[in-house]
Amino acid sequence: MAPTLPSTAQKTAPSSEPAVSVRAVNKVFGDFHAVRDASFDLPKGRFLTILGPSGSGKTTLLRMIAGFDAPTSGEIVIGGEPVKAVPPHKRLIGMVFQKLALFPHMTAAENVAFPLKMRRHDARTIPDKVERYLDLVRLGGYGGRRINELSGGQQQRVAIARALVFEPDLLLLDEPLAALDRKLREEMQLEFRRIQKELGVTTINVTHDQREALVVSDEIIVMDGGLIQQKAAPVGTYRTPANAFVANFIGVTNFIDGIFTDEGGRTAIRHGDLAIAGMVSETAAPAKGSAATGAVRAEQVRITGIGSELSGLDTIVTGTVTDAIFEGERIVYEVEVPAIGAGAFRVFDHDAEDHQQFAPGAAVRLGWNARDVHIFRK
Template sequence: MVFGNVHAVRAASFDLPRGRFLTILGPSGSGKTTLLRMIAGFDRPTGGEIFINGEPVNAVPPHRRAIGMVFQKLALFPHMTAAENVAFPLKMRRHDARLIPQKVERYLDLVRLGGYGGRRINELSGGQQQRVAIARALVFEPDLLLLDEPLAALDRKLREEMQLEFRRIQKELGVTTINVTHDQREALVVSDEIIVMDGGTIQQKARPVDAYRAPSNAFVANFIGVTNFIAGRVTEVAAPRVAFEANGVPLAGLSADAALVAGMPCAGALRAEQVRIAAGNGRLDGLETVVDGHVVDCIFEGERVVYEIRVPALADTLMRVFDHDPESHLQFGPGDAVRLGWNARDMHVFQK
């Protein structure tokens, strides 16, 4: 898809088996919404073809595609009641008029809005409006459900509740779903599968746990989770193990990249939760790599403490480390000398 001379979506081929919940995850401007709009039929791809149920649909206008969509701003019809909103697609798709009321009822029950059908849209809370939008997108039993960041505007508590709700409804109906979001937590929570997009190109397609544990490149490693990057140079490759040195310190990690050879500049990615922290003269048993540093900042986030630690041996790299143990919370303050340790299997090495 090209807008002017900007390629919004370049390389985005993927297929999705029936009944799966796929999330397209990416920063704003990564092309994920354009991709969704092309699937819905609002924008026509300048190249390539989209198939639904094996049928090419590029020439099919949106209202002839069997796709339910929940919009970013919900796009509920303000001049209709909740029930009229849900009945709208049934009327437009010429369903049997006698069956419409009970069908509307059933789907309002499904989204736990039984009894709210007579309310006008502006009489419903944000969460209830979400539910009406979901019911409206699902009531005509579409082949595909598209979610265009509908949860982005909700507060965190409601958002997390609605994520589980999406998951429940999707499992209950078994409808194939494509969700678009920039919220990595949402992607991990709701999806069977994640596509990470950047610059109009798919960076990785994987199950949530694999995208998190085995990112395919530095972008994915950086976008999902809190990741420390240590710049260095490859010294030896014995796939999947890669040895590299950073500022003279020998380090090691894993890599799936066959193009990596000795002498190449590289970056080692290490999750903040994979790093153990101990006092300056403390012991870190069973960890392959141990470095010394001092605390620059410590941030209390409730369920965890995030330490920012400067490591002189690694050219003053600033590393972020989580401490989830409530017993040891906040035992170090700024300026304290600490020792960090990790295992080579948790370090993912990428080309730089």
């Protein structure tokens, strides 16, 4: 029987008050500035992922929202109330950690029931609520099993049910999928998305996995060096990166260094005799005549043999294949392009069966359009 749960419509009713507001938050550990002037609002019912490399400040920011660390300056507001003086256990927040912290001596049902008992819920209602949330995470019938009798994915589901069973206002996820193998991790990403959409619970997820961020999120914050580099929807983050760091961190991106110029009314990167037309970033626009870099993603580049045509493209260059890597659904070519400079230019071919395939040493032509090149200041 399908679980009877709070409806998404109830949970995500329009409100002028964000679920979470982070206002000019800084965190300093001695001489290390871990988070710098972070500010954002998260509407109710949205799934936000904070994405970045190790040391970017993403986990520190999550810990401050949870209440485990206090901001050095700035303010965090949850549900319209500043939470500086509210300890973690009094914030209506569910959490799932990379180390799940499940109790091995308890059954799955006892683990899920634990936060209800700690909050002194009516003992008569606990078994039914536990059963409903085990059903939600597709573990109906597994409540009597010990934790060591469950697979890694099933343990993840128990942790999710435990974090949600007391109906928190906010769910925080601290890289809970990092220890899983790739296939299981991708399955659990879809499960997180399904459960969050079904419940409508406001969620903040921290990860370094770019695919996870793109798959599960309504919005993505990209962090580096303690700074928020960009906050946007997944499509905007991927297709319109705010700066070279975001372009490089998400996806496989080729960079072309040169001088920013205006060629016949079109903005371009000039590298030697080659002018490469592109689109200027609004947030990281270079000055004319200054050093700049152009970013073009590997899947936007067309590849063909020297004797074949590449029509309708704004830039066409020649090169030599140095490697061809078969990845199942695509071939990744690494190409040396003298006109662009040192370093391998990466190209994805997703239709390898129908297209001509190129071995290392093959001469090829590459091409792309100006709309696929993002120009940033250096």
